Amino acid sequence: MADTPQAVIDERVKDVSPWRKALIRPELGGIIGTVAVFTFFALLAHDSGMFNAQGILNWSTVSAQFMIIAVGACLLMIAGEFDLSVGSMIGFAGMMIAIFGVTLGWPMWIAILVTFAICMAFGALNGVIVVRTGLPSFIVTLATLFILRGFTIFIPQTLERKTIIGGIREAAEGDWLAALFGGTIGRPFFQWLGDAGVIGVFDRGNRAGEPVVNGVPMLIIWAFVLIVFGHILLTRTRFGNWIFAAGGDAQAARYAGVPVDRVKILMFVFTAFCATVFATCQVMEFGSAGADRGLLKEFEAIIAVVIGGALLTGGYGSVIGAALGALIFGVVQQGLFFANVESSLFRVFLGVILLLAVILNTYIRRIITGER
Amino acid sequence: MKFFKTLALAATALTVPFASHAQAIDDDLSYIMVSHAPDSDAWWNTIKNALNLAGEQMGVNVEYRNPPTGDLADMARIIEQAAASGPDGIITTVADYDVLAGPIRSAVDQGIDVIIMNSGTPEQVRELGALMFVGQPEYDAGLAAGQRAKGDGVESFVCVNHKISNPVIADRCRGFADGLGIELGSSMIDSGEDPAEIKNRVMAYLNTNPDTDAILTLGPTSANPTIQAVEEMGLAGDIYFGTFDLGAEIVQAIKDGTIQWGIDQQPFLQAYLPVVVLANYDRYGVLPGNNVNSGPGFVTADNIDKVEELAGEFR
Numbered sequence: 001m002a003d004t005p006q007a008v009i010d011e012r013v014k015d016v017s018p019w020r021k022a023l024i025r026p027e028l029g030g031i032i033g034t035v036a037v038f039t040f041f042a043l044l045a046h047d048s049g050m051f052n053a054q055g056i057l058n059w060s061t062v063s064a065q066f067m068i069i070a071v072g073a074c075l076l077m078i079a080g081e082f083d084l085s086v087g088s089m090i091g092f093a094g095m096m097i098a099i100f101g102v103t104l105g106w107p108m109w110i111a112i113l114v115t116f117a118i119c120m121a122f123g124a125l126n127g128v129i130v131v132r133t134g135l136p137s138f139i140v141t142l143a144t145l146f147i148l149r150g151f152t153i154f155i156p157q158t159l160e161r162k163t164i165i166g167g168i169r170e171a172a173e174g175d176w177l178a179a180l181f182g183g184t185i186g187r188p189f190f191q192w193l194g195d196a197g198v199i200g201v202f203d204r205g206n207r208a209g210e211p212v213v214n215g216v217p218m219l220i221i222w223a224f225v226l227i228v229f230g231h232i233l234l235t236r237t238r239f240g241n242w243i244f245a246a247g248g249d250a251q252a253a254r255y256a257g258v259p260v261d262r263v264k265i266l267m268f269v270f271t272a273f274c275a276t277v278f279a280t281c282q283v284m285e286f287g288s289a290g291a292d293r294g295l296l297k298e299f300e301a302i303i304a305v306v307i308g309g310a311l312l313t314g315g316y317g318s319v320i321g322a323a324l325g326a327l328i329f330g331v332v333q334q335g336l337f338f339a340n341v342e343s344s345l346f347r348v349f350l351g352v353i354l355l356l357a358v359i360l361n362t363y364i365r366r367i368i369t370g371e372r
Numbered sequence: 373m374k375f376f377k378t379l380a381l382a383a384t385a386l387t388v389p390f391a392s393h394a395q396a397i398d399d400d401l402s403y404i405m406v407s408h409a410p411d412s413d414a415w416w417n418t419i420k421n422a423l424n425l426a427g428e429q430m431g432v433n434v435e436y437r438n439p440p441t442g443d444l445a446d447m448a449r450i451i452e453q454a455a456a457s458g459p460d461g462i463i464t465t466v467a468d469y470d471v472l473a474g475p476i477r478s479a480v481d482q483g484i485d486v487i488i489m490n491s492g493t494p495e496q497v498r499e500l501g502a503l504m505f506v507g508q509p510e511y512d513a514g515l516a517a518g519q520r521a522k523g524d525g526v527e528s529f530v531c532v533n534h535k536i537s538n539p540v541i542a543d544r545c546r547g548f549a550d551g552l553g554i555e556l557g558s559s560m561i562d563s564g565e566d567p568a569e570i571k572n573r574v575m576a577y578l579n580t581n582p583d584t585d586a587i588l589t590l591g592p593t594s595a596n597p598t599i600q601a602v603e604e605m606g607l608a609g610d611i612y613f614g615t616f617d618l619g620a621e622i623v624q625a626i627k628d629g630t631i632q633w634g635i636d637q638q639p640f641l642q643a644y645l646p647v648v649v650l651a652n653y654d655r656y657g658v659l660p661g662n663n664v665n666s667g668p669g670f671v672t673a674d675n676i677d678k679v680e681e682l683a684g685e686f687r
Contacts, residue, residue: 054456062449162539166470202481212482282445288470295441337437337453347411347440 026309026317029361030324033307037328037353041335050338053190053199053213063330064223065278066304067323071223071230072274073301074322076267078234080247080314081130081137083271085122085144086301090294092148093119093279095156098165098289101172103156109177116276122148123272127265145298153291169287181222181277182284184215219281223323226274230319243267247314304329307357309365328357402433403650404454405643408467408491410442414684419643421685426647434647444468448475455479461650463643466492466500476500485653487646490639491540494663503659506645508637508667514544516668517614517635518551521586524632526552526612529559529586530577534570534594536562541590544616548588563594571597575605586612592619599625618671623683626676636679637667640686 041050049055069086076083093115100111126144130137156165172178194201194211202208234240245253246260253260278297283289308325310317332353336346405423409416420436427434437454439446444467452475454462462479466472466488473496480486480501488497489506497505521529529552531545542560549556561577563570574597578584587602589595595615599622602608608630615622616635625631645664653659671679679687 049457052456054452058449058453058456061452161536164468164470166468169470200482202478203483204481207478207481212478286445286448286471286474288468290444290468290471292441293443293445295443334449334453337450338457340435 025321026365027321027324028309029357029364030308030321030328032360032364033328033357034324037331037335041331041339045335045339048338048340050335053193053211055338057213057217059331059334061217061219062334063327064217064220065281066300066326066329067223068219068226068274068278068281069297069301070304070308070322070326071226071319072267072271073298074305074308074310074317074319075230075234075243076271077302077305077310077312078247078314078317079243079264079267080250081127081264081267082141082302083123083126083268084138084141084298085126085148086271086275087294087297087299088145088148088152089119089122089272089275090279090282090297091152091289091291092122093276094283094289094293095152095165095291097280097283098168099155099159102165102167103159105171108172108175112177112181112280115280116273119272119276120269123269124265126272127268130268131261131264149291156289156291163291164288166288168283168289172284178284179218181218181280184217185221187215190214217281217285219285222277222281226277227319227323234319239263244315247316249315300329303354307354307361309361325357329354401651401654402435402459403427403461403463403647404435404437404457404459405463405489405646406447406450406454406465407436407438408442408444408447408465409438411438411440413442415639417684418639418686422640422643423647425686426644430647430651432647432651444471448472451475451479455482455484459484460654461485461487461646463487463489463646463650465490466496469496473500476502485650487650489642489646497663503653504649505663506642506649506666508665510540510543511547512665513616513635513637513668514547514549515551516547517544517588517633517670518548518553520551520633520670521548521612521614522552524612526586528554528581528584529588529612530574530581530584531556531560532563532570532574532587532589532594532598533560534563534565534590544590545588565593567597570594571601574598574601578602578605578607578611584611586614589613589615591615591617592622595619595625595631596621599630602630618679618683618687620683623671623676623680626671626673627680629673632672634671635667636669636671636687638669638687639666641666 050059073083073086096115096118097111100106100114101108122144126137126141129135129140153163156163172182190199190211190213193199200212202210202212234243242253242258242263245256245258246263250260279294282293304325305317305322306312306325307328308318308321308323310322332350336349341349407416407419416438423434423436437450439450447467448471451462451464451472455475455478462484464472464476464486476486477500486500486502487504487506488500488502492505492507494505529548531548533542533545535541545560546556549559561573563573574587587598589598596619602611602613608628613631614633614635615631618634618636622631622634626634641664645666649660
């Protein structure tokens with residue numbers, strides 16, 4: 001033992017330069033895209049209010065929304081599966097909170113917890129069906145998309161004869177759990193900024209003197225917490241390796257002793273959890289749940305994840321990349337409004353920018369990883 | 373020097389397609405309209421055209437924005453965004469008071485003038501601190517239609533409601549009944565949105581209630597199948613038939629004499645007037661003292677030609 005040199009060079013590990021190592025990261029495309037997008041809007045919309053306090057809050061809130069669902073979609077996609085029911089889940093979860101908390105009058109924290117339980121059960125059901133039947137998750141969750149959207153319209157129609165249920169804000173007043181989703185933090189700091197003249201204040205109405213931005217919404221805090229959690233889970237734990245393995249080659253992973261089925265089901269549950277967080281923040285902020293909430297959000301989540309460098313086929317990707325993808329998406333979407341782009345051209349711009357981001361990503365990845 | 377001027381002009385010309393349509397004569401005023409309509413909703417095209425026309429005529433910049441999928445939570449973000457970009461005024465709808473009250477009130481408190489159009493009530497407008505409301509109060513429109521029908525000798529009616537979940541739409545029926553001076557009772561039927569079902573329910577109702585004088589439909593969704601129903605039953609032109617809103621089939625039916633009148637809420641005015649009011653308010657400080665009812669405008673066989681010519685563009 002003593003005569004073995006300390007630094008044994010394992011012949012199975014190829015020597016990679018640190019420079020190259022830094023480049024072989026799924027989030028590289030996301031980083032480049034983020035820089036490009038911010039440069040673009042800094043040039044085009046710098047004097048439009050996009051970069052004052054209110055403007056920053058606006059696009060960061062929209063980005064944070066995308067981030068919350070992108071983290072779930074990202075981990076699930078790395079594990080090799082899709083969830084198309086995210087958008088419907090958002091509408092469904094919001095409606096459940098409204099039904100339990102307003103129509104049935106339960107305490108809001110119970111309504112929220114029960115909703116989380118129901119939605120995560122639906123997530124688990126998605127996972128179990130996919131794993132047991134071996135059907136593509138695309139089809140299974142497409143069915144869930146319709147089922148959940150159907151319930152979201154049917155239940156309030158039957159109970160209340162309308163498809164929008166309001167009064168959630170009043171029902172949630174003073175509730176400890178609701179405050180975790182709907183409130184803002186850092187108010188004194190923003191008041192101080194407002195008093196100091198750093199950010200604008202309301203100049204009329206009963207909020208005169210208050211700063212136009214009165215805190216960081218909990219939505220943004222949730223986004224950060226989920227990103228940090230997802231990143232650590234994926235890159236620093238054994239479970240993270242299992243996620244990559246399950247999505248890379250499920251059969252090989254099974255031979256190596258990875259509980260592939262459990263990993264996939266848990267990721268479906270986590271995606272449902274993220275969708276429910278999104279929905280809860282939304283109903284707490286806006287005070288009403290509508291049957292048409294969350295339409296097409298599943299695609300927005302997938303787009304953010306793909307911009308962030310994940311492979312649609314699974315086994316490759318990063319949470320930080322997905323978060324950057326969500327940031328790009330949010331900034332582009334709101335930034336185009338700030339840049340005064342004619343609104344009917346909005347989708348054209350969005351499509352072109354998304355396409356460029358994805359092509360750039362794929363190109364970089366191919367060069368670096370040497371895959372064909 | 374001249375070269376640079378040309379270059380600058382060319383650059384301006386290049387950016388024009390990307391900027392808003394309305395070219396400013398005096399571009400220190402800019403207004404933003406935020407609607408609740410998804411991209412797929414063709415009705416709002418009239419709004420866009422009227423908005424651009426008003427912008428050109430008044431020499432102000434106007435922009436139209438909407439949530440692509442019609443998601444009202446997205447609409448709230450767009451209002452917040454519009455407020456952050458600091459326009460002189462915002463024109464928007466109150467499609468859902470709970471969702472939109474916060475962002476609209478913040479914009480008002482920030483010192484931006486707000487006019488509510490299309491959806492909302494005078495009470496909500498007052499509460500939000502908006503300048504005024506331009507739209508068609510549904511109950512009043514129904515009432516006016518009911519009074520008109522009463523004058524034509526109608527004593528009983530059936531109201532075909534394809535959107536029973538929407539209380540605002542149902543107000544049209546209630547107003548119509550009050551205008552006739554009769555109880556609404558069971559004359560409002562929940563027809564659903566499927567054309568075949570609507571047609572069959574209307575036929576069933578008319579068969580079981582043969583003494584029904586009049587039919588009121590609440591939009592093209594219920595009007596089109598009802599036109600077919602009365603044609604098949606041989607009642608076309610015989611039964612008194614009025615409808616809300618317009619569409620190609622309704623226009624044709626008015627020409628044929630199947631439908632006596634269509635109620636136009638005149639979206640043109642809902643987009644045009646707020647821009648005019650805001651511009652004059654900002655320039656001269658003048659403001660009408662009340663809300664403006666953009667409808668009901670009655671479209672009959674007498675004035676149908678003009679409507680048909682401009683349908684989808686300004687009508």
